Amino acid sequence: MAEPYGESPLAAHTDVLTRSSVPGTVRLSEVAFSAQVTLRVDPKSPAAERIGTALGTMLPNQSGQVARTERLLIAWLGPDEWLLVGPEGEAGTIRTTVTEALGEEHGAVVDVSAHRTIIEVSGPKAPELLAKGCALDLHRRSFGADRCAQTLLARAGVLLVCREAEPPAYWVFVRASFARYLADWLNDAAAEYHWSSCA
Structure with a gap:
Protein backbone atom coordinates (compact mmCIF):
# COMPACT_ATOMS: atom_id res chain seq x y z
CA MET A 1 0.00 0.00 0.00
CA ALA A 2 1.30 3.42 -0.95
CA GLU A 3 2.24 5.87 1.77
CA PRO A 4 0.04 8.98 1.92
CA TYR A 5 1.81 11.99 0.48
CA GLY A 6 1.03 15.63 1.04
CA GLU A 7 2.29 18.53 -1.02
CA SER A 8 1.90 22.18 -0.12
CA PRO A 9 0.03 24.43 -2.59
CA LEU A 10 3.27 26.22 -3.44
CA ALA A 11 5.64 23.25 -3.50
CA ALA A 12 6.11 23.70 -7.25
CA HIS A 13 6.39 27.49 -6.87
CA THR A 14 9.26 27.63 -4.37
CA ASP A 15 11.55 28.98 -7.10
CA VAL A 16 9.06 31.77 -7.88
CA LEU A 17 9.11 32.96 -4.27
CA THR A 18 12.90 32.64 -4.12
CA ARG A 19 13.30 34.70 -7.31
CA SER A 20 10.98 37.36 -5.88
CA SER A 21 13.14 37.87 -2.81
CA VAL A 22 15.75 40.64 -2.73
CA PRO A 23 18.19 40.45 0.21
CA GLY A 24 17.80 43.38 2.58
CA THR A 25 14.68 44.58 0.76
CA VAL A 26 11.90 41.98 0.63
CA ARG A 27 11.68 38.24 1.23
CA LEU A 28 8.89 35.84 0.25
CA SER A 29 8.48 32.27 1.43
CA GLU A 30 5.75 29.73 2.10
CA VAL A 31 4.91 28.69 5.65
CA ALA A 32 3.57 25.30 4.66
CA PHE A 33 1.46 22.79 6.56
CA SER A 34 0.65 24.97 9.55
CA VAL A 112 -9.21 23.87 8.30
CA SER A 113 -5.48 23.23 7.86
CA ALA A 114 -5.92 22.17 4.21
CA HIS A 115 -7.98 25.24 3.34
CA ARG A 116 -5.23 27.87 3.25
CA THR A 117 -1.50 28.14 2.99
CA ILE A 118 0.60 31.04 4.28
CA ILE A 119 2.92 33.28 2.29
CA GLU A 120 5.33 35.21 4.49
CA VAL A 121 6.24 38.64 3.16
CA SER A 122 8.98 40.39 5.14
CA GLY A 123 11.63 43.06 4.85
CA PRO A 124 11.71 46.88 4.70
CA LYS A 125 9.72 47.00 1.44
CA ALA A 126 7.07 44.47 2.53
CA PRO A 127 4.37 47.08 3.30
CA GLU A 128 5.02 48.84 0.00
CA LEU A 129 4.84 45.56 -1.93
CA LEU A 130 1.54 44.54 -0.33
CA ALA A 131 0.09 48.04 -0.81
CA LYS A 132 0.32 47.55 -4.57
CA GLY A 133 -2.64 45.18 -4.36
CA CYS A 134 -4.24 45.93 -1.00
CA ALA A 135 -6.36 48.93 0.01
CA LEU A 136 -5.49 48.74 3.71
CA ASP A 137 -3.28 51.37 5.35
CA LEU A 138 -0.30 49.19 6.25
CA HIS A 139 1.71 51.85 8.08
CA ARG A 140 2.78 50.47 11.46
CA ARG A 141 0.71 53.15 13.25
CA SER A 142 -2.45 51.76 11.65
CA PHE A 143 -1.56 48.10 11.14
CA GLY A 144 1.22 47.17 13.52
CA ALA A 145 2.35 43.96 15.15
CA ASP A 146 -0.40 41.56 16.24
CA ARG A 147 -3.04 43.07 13.96
CA CYS A 148 -5.05 41.16 11.38
CA ALA A 149 -7.66 41.86 8.71
CA GLN A 150 -9.64 39.93 6.14
CA THR A 151 -9.11 41.84 2.90
CA LEU A 152 -8.36 41.58 -0.80
CA LEU A 153 -4.83 41.31 -2.14
CA ALA A 154 -4.63 41.45 -5.93
CA ARG A 155 -8.37 40.62 -5.93
CA ALA A 156 -7.81 37.42 -3.96
CA GLY A 157 -9.47 37.10 -0.57
CA VAL A 158 -6.82 36.80 2.15
CA LEU A 159 -6.33 37.04 5.88
CA LEU A 160 -3.42 39.40 6.49
CA VAL A 161 -1.56 39.23 9.80
CA CYS A 162 1.21 41.61 10.83
CA ARG A 163 3.64 39.53 12.88
CA GLU A 164 6.32 42.16 13.36
CA ALA A 165 6.31 45.92 12.78
CA GLU A 166 10.08 46.47 12.67
CA PRO A 167 11.36 45.06 10.44
CA PRO A 168 7.96 44.45 8.83
CA ALA A 169 6.82 40.84 8.56
CA TYR A 170 3.40 39.66 7.43
CA TRP A 171 1.63 36.34 7.04
CA VAL A 172 -0.76 36.23 4.09
CA PHE A 173 -3.29 33.40 4.49
CA VAL A 174 -4.62 32.52 1.04
CA ARG A 175 -6.90 29.75 -0.16
CA ALA A 176 -4.95 26.86 -1.64
CA SER A 177 -6.66 27.31 -5.02
CA PHE A 178 -5.45 30.93 -5.23
CA ALA A 179 -1.93 30.38 -3.86
CA ARG A 180 -0.11 30.04 -7.19
CA TYR A 181 -1.92 33.03 -8.65
CA LEU A 182 -0.94 35.16 -5.66
CA ALA A 183 2.67 33.94 -5.72
CA ASP A 184 2.92 34.92 -9.40
CA TRP A 185 1.38 38.33 -8.66
CA LEU A 186 3.84 38.94 -5.82
CA ASN A 187 6.70 37.93 -8.10
CA ASP A 188 5.61 40.50 -10.70
CA ALA A 189 5.00 43.18 -8.06
CA ALA A 190 8.48 42.66 -6.59
CA ALA A 191 10.29 42.92 -9.93
CA GLU A 192 11.12 46.62 -9.48
CA TYR A 193 13.15 45.87 -6.35
CA HIS A 194 15.52 43.69 -8.38
CA TRP A 195 16.18 46.61 -10.73
CA SER A 196 16.72 49.11 -7.91
CA SER A 197 19.11 46.70 -6.14
CA CYS A 198 21.21 46.51 -9.31
CA ALA A 199 21.26 50.29 -9.85
Whole structure:
Protein backbone atom coordinates (compact mmCIF):
# COMPACT_ATOMS: atom_id res chain seq x y z
CA MET A 1 0.00 0.00 0.00
CA ALA A 2 1.30 3.42 -0.95
CA GLU A 3 2.24 5.87 1.77
CA PRO A 4 0.04 8.98 1.92
CA TYR A 5 1.81 11.99 0.48
CA GLY A 6 1.03 15.63 1.04
CA GLU A 7 2.29 18.53 -1.02
CA SER A 8 1.90 22.18 -0.12
CA PRO A 9 0.03 24.43 -2.59
CA LEU A 10 3.27 26.22 -3.44
CA ALA A 11 5.64 23.25 -3.50
CA ALA A 12 6.11 23.70 -7.25
CA HIS A 13 6.39 27.49 -6.87
CA THR A 14 9.26 27.63 -4.37
CA ASP A 15 11.55 28.98 -7.10
CA VAL A 16 9.06 31.77 -7.88
CA LEU A 17 9.11 32.96 -4.27
CA THR A 18 12.90 32.64 -4.12
CA ARG A 19 13.30 34.70 -7.31
CA SER A 20 10.98 37.36 -5.88
CA SER A 21 13.14 37.87 -2.81
CA VAL A 22 15.75 40.64 -2.73
CA PRO A 23 18.19 40.45 0.21
CA GLY A 24 17.80 43.38 2.58
CA THR A 25 14.68 44.58 0.76
CA VAL A 26 11.90 41.98 0.63
CA ARG A 27 11.68 38.24 1.23
CA LEU A 28 8.89 35.84 0.25
CA SER A 29 8.48 32.27 1.43
CA GLU A 30 5.75 29.73 2.10
CA VAL A 31 4.91 28.69 5.65
CA ALA A 32 3.57 25.30 4.66
CA PHE A 33 1.46 22.79 6.56
CA SER A 34 0.65 24.97 9.55
CA ALA A 35 -2.10 23.70 11.85
CA GLN A 36 -5.21 25.85 11.39
CA VAL A 37 -8.38 25.44 13.43
CA THR A 38 -11.43 27.70 13.39
CA LEU A 39 -13.39 28.28 16.57
CA ARG A 40 -16.86 29.70 16.97
CA VAL A 41 -18.21 30.33 20.46
CA ASP A 42 -20.03 33.07 22.36
CA PRO A 43 -17.17 35.33 23.57
CA LYS A 44 -19.09 36.12 26.78
CA SER A 45 -19.74 32.49 27.67
CA PRO A 46 -17.99 30.50 30.41
CA ALA A 47 -16.72 28.24 27.60
CA ALA A 48 -14.77 31.11 26.01
CA GLU A 49 -13.06 31.76 29.33
CA ARG A 50 -12.25 28.06 29.77
CA ILE A 51 -10.86 27.90 26.24
CA GLY A 52 -8.63 30.91 26.88
CA THR A 53 -7.32 29.31 30.06
CA ALA A 54 -6.66 26.03 28.24
CA LEU A 55 -4.82 27.80 25.39
CA GLY A 56 -2.76 30.02 27.66
CA THR A 57 -4.20 33.32 26.43
CA MET A 58 -7.67 34.79 26.30
CA LEU A 59 -9.41 34.97 22.93
CA PRO A 60 -8.98 38.41 21.27
CA ASN A 61 -12.18 40.40 21.78
CA GLN A 62 -11.63 43.38 19.46
CA SER A 63 -11.76 43.63 15.69
CA GLY A 64 -8.38 42.93 14.12
CA GLN A 65 -6.65 41.74 17.29
CA VAL A 66 -4.16 38.88 17.41
CA ALA A 67 -3.13 36.99 20.54
CA ARG A 68 -0.05 34.81 20.78
CA THR A 69 1.47 32.19 22.99
CA GLU A 70 4.81 30.46 22.51
CA ARG A 71 3.32 28.00 19.96
CA LEU A 72 -0.04 29.47 18.97
CA LEU A 73 -1.40 32.48 17.10
CA ILE A 74 -5.08 33.39 17.50
CA ALA A 75 -6.58 35.81 14.96
CA TRP A 76 -9.93 37.55 15.42
CA LEU A 77 -12.19 36.81 12.44
CA GLY A 78 -15.52 38.06 13.77
CA PRO A 79 -17.45 38.74 16.99
CA ASP A 80 -17.67 35.01 17.72
CA GLU A 81 -15.05 33.51 15.40
CA TRP A 82 -11.27 32.98 15.59
CA LEU A 83 -8.53 31.24 13.64
CA LEU A 84 -6.03 29.29 15.75
CA VAL A 85 -2.69 28.69 14.04
CA GLY A 86 0.00 26.37 15.33
CA PRO A 87 2.97 24.29 14.16
CA GLU A 88 2.65 21.53 11.59
CA GLY A 89 0.97 18.40 12.89
CA GLU A 90 -0.67 20.01 15.92
CA ALA A 91 -4.18 20.57 14.55
CA GLY A 92 -5.47 17.49 16.36
CA THR A 93 -3.99 18.60 19.67
CA ILE A 94 -5.40 22.11 19.31
CA ARG A 95 -8.81 20.75 18.36
CA THR A 96 -8.88 18.34 21.31
CA THR A 97 -7.80 21.05 23.78
CA VAL A 98 -10.48 23.47 22.57
CA THR A 99 -13.22 20.83 22.30
CA GLU A 100 -12.61 19.63 25.84
CA ALA A 101 -12.72 23.21 27.14
CA LEU A 102 -15.89 23.88 25.15
CA GLY A 103 -17.61 20.99 26.90
CA GLU A 104 -21.35 20.79 26.36
CA GLU A 105 -21.76 24.45 25.44
CA HIS A 106 -22.77 25.56 21.96
CA GLY A 107 -19.83 26.12 19.62
CA ALA A 108 -17.86 24.77 16.66
CA VAL A 109 -14.26 23.62 16.34
CA VAL A 110 -13.11 22.71 12.81
CA ASP A 111 -9.72 21.70 11.40
CA VAL A 112 -9.21 23.87 8.30
CA SER A 113 -5.48 23.23 7.86
CA ALA A 114 -5.92 22.17 4.21
CA HIS A 115 -7.98 25.24 3.34
CA ARG A 116 -5.23 27.87 3.25
CA THR A 117 -1.50 28.14 2.99
CA ILE A 118 0.60 31.04 4.28
CA ILE A 119 2.92 33.28 2.29
CA GLU A 120 5.33 35.21 4.49
CA VAL A 121 6.24 38.64 3.16
CA SER A 122 8.98 40.39 5.14
CA GLY A 123 11.63 43.06 4.85
CA PRO A 124 11.71 46.88 4.70
CA LYS A 125 9.72 47.00 1.44
CA ALA A 126 7.07 44.47 2.53
CA PRO A 127 4.37 47.08 3.30
CA GLU A 128 5.02 48.84 0.00
CA LEU A 129 4.84 45.56 -1.93
CA LEU A 130 1.54 44.54 -0.33
CA ALA A 131 0.09 48.04 -0.81
CA LYS A 132 0.32 47.55 -4.57
CA GLY A 133 -2.64 45.18 -4.36
CA CYS A 134 -4.24 45.93 -1.00
CA ALA A 135 -6.36 48.93 0.01
CA LEU A 136 -5.49 48.74 3.71
CA ASP A 137 -3.28 51.37 5.35
CA LEU A 138 -0.30 49.19 6.25
CA HIS A 139 1.71 51.85 8.08
CA ARG A 140 2.78 50.47 11.46
CA ARG A 141 0.71 53.15 13.25
CA SER A 142 -2.45 51.76 11.65
CA PHE A 143 -1.56 48.10 11.14
CA GLY A 144 1.22 47.17 13.52
CA ALA A 145 2.35 43.96 15.15
CA ASP A 146 -0.40 41.56 16.24
CA ARG A 147 -3.04 43.07 13.96
CA CYS A 148 -5.05 41.16 11.38
CA ALA A 149 -7.66 41.86 8.71
CA GLN A 150 -9.64 39.93 6.14
CA THR A 151 -9.11 41.84 2.90
CA LEU A 152 -8.36 41.58 -0.80
CA LEU A 153 -4.83 41.31 -2.14
CA ALA A 154 -4.63 41.45 -5.93
CA ARG A 155 -8.37 40.62 -5.93
CA ALA A 156 -7.81 37.42 -3.96
CA GLY A 157 -9.47 37.10 -0.57
CA VAL A 158 -6.82 36.80 2.15
CA LEU A 159 -6.33 37.04 5.88
CA LEU A 160 -3.42 39.40 6.49
CA VAL A 161 -1.56 39.23 9.80
CA CYS A 162 1.21 41.61 10.83
CA ARG A 163 3.64 39.53 12.88
CA GLU A 164 6.32 42.16 13.36
CA ALA A 165 6.31 45.92 12.78
CA GLU A 166 10.08 46.47 12.67
CA PRO A 167 11.36 45.06 10.44
CA PRO A 168 7.96 44.45 8.83
CA ALA A 169 6.82 40.84 8.56
CA TYR A 170 3.40 39.66 7.43
CA TRP A 171 1.63 36.34 7.04
CA VAL A 172 -0.76 36.23 4.09
CA PHE A 173 -3.29 33.40 4.49
CA VAL A 174 -4.62 32.52 1.04
CA ARG A 175 -6.90 29.75 -0.16
CA ALA A 176 -4.95 26.86 -1.64
CA SER A 177 -6.66 27.31 -5.02
CA PHE A 178 -5.45 30.93 -5.23
CA ALA A 179 -1.93 30.38 -3.86
CA ARG A 180 -0.11 30.04 -7.19
CA TYR A 181 -1.92 33.03 -8.65
CA LEU A 182 -0.94 35.16 -5.66
CA ALA A 183 2.67 33.94 -5.72
CA ASP A 184 2.92 34.92 -9.40
CA TRP A 185 1.38 38.33 -8.66
CA LEU A 186 3.84 38.94 -5.82
CA ASN A 187 6.70 37.93 -8.10
CA ASP A 188 5.61 40.50 -10.70
CA ALA A 189 5.00 43.18 -8.06
CA ALA A 190 8.48 42.66 -6.59
CA ALA A 191 10.29 42.92 -9.93
CA GLU A 192 11.12 46.62 -9.48
CA TYR A 193 13.15 45.87 -6.35
CA HIS A 194 15.52 43.69 -8.38
CA TRP A 195 16.18 46.61 -10.73
CA SER A 196 16.72 49.11 -7.91
CA SER A 197 19.11 46.70 -6.14
CA CYS A 198 21.21 46.51 -9.31
CA ALA A 199 21.26 50.29 -9.85
